[in-house]
Amino acid sequence: MSDLPDFAPSLLAAVLAGGLIGFEREWRGRAAGFRTHILVCLASALLMEAAVSQGAWRFDALLGTQIVSDPTRMAHGVLTGIGFLCAGVIFRAGFSIHGLTTAASLWITAAIGLLLGVGLFGLAFTGTVLTVMVLLILRLVSRRLPQKAVIDAEIVWRRDAADAEAAVEAAVTDLDPGRRADLFELIDGGERVRRSFRLQIEDDAALKTLAARLRTIEGITGYRLDPRDD
Incomplete structure (x- = not known):
């Protein structure tokens, strides 16, 4: 003590x-x-x-030994x-x-x-x-500083919606011509298509514009726009 x-x-x-x-x-x-x-x-x-x-510390050294500590x-x-x-x-x-x-x-x-x-x-x-x-x-x-926010976008639409894929591609390309597609898969037993994109946007207004445009595309059943923030 x-x-x-x-x-x-x-x-x-x-x-x-x-x-x-x-x-x-x-x-x-x-x-x-x-x-x-x-x-x-x-x-x-x-x-x-x-x-x-x-x-x-409570310990007894052996007779004839020397203890050297290294913190x-x-x-x-x-x-x-x-x-x-x-x-x-x-x-x-x-x-x-x-x-x-x-x-x-x-x-x-x-x-x-x-x-x-x-x-x-x-x-x-x-x-x-x-x-x-x-x-x-x-x-x-x-x-x-002038910079762009990175958005991970995940969009799902019905496989039988013939025009949905082209409309989605157009929507994300208009927002970010240099967008990169990360994932392309069939889900729900092949009934739906899920695409993931990595986008760069200027501000929240652009994100809202994309969300509003996706809601108008026939066949889309869901989407998730995830801004990166650490």
Whole structure:
């Protein structure tokens, strides 16, 4: 218990750093948010504190032997283990991959916790500030840059609708002449055709225009337009 005052600054700083990064993810409504990032950072700091304090562990060395500890092995284990948690927030919806930014934020949160655990407060503080800047400020900057949004479109129509395929091709080509078809398959026992396209659009208005046009095509039984957003 006498060591707790020495551990407290690192652990409290880990809670603060994890909270700052997790707040942005919580605000965005991501799967790993405020509490998850705090726990990741705190757990990393706790484990690293334990690793650098191995002299206080309860074990008896064999007579005539010398124990040499290597705290970096704990860091390797933490960063390897956090990979499983990061994998849990990455998911695939159709041809879209979501959660990569959240996984990266968890990974760097664990790294910051390790730095705090060994007492590198300056480096950990710098990493926290830069991480928050990347998640918040650079996101605002990227929105102001001229760019196109990537849309994964999945369209289903009846196989017996003779003109549906040509109409769908025309609709997506008018929106994005450089569109790429990812998938072409028969479903529901061959009664329906499902096509998937990867499109680039200018703004939400173009997406709404495509949705409205697809609703006018005879034979279409469903569609899904999935904007990529990490």
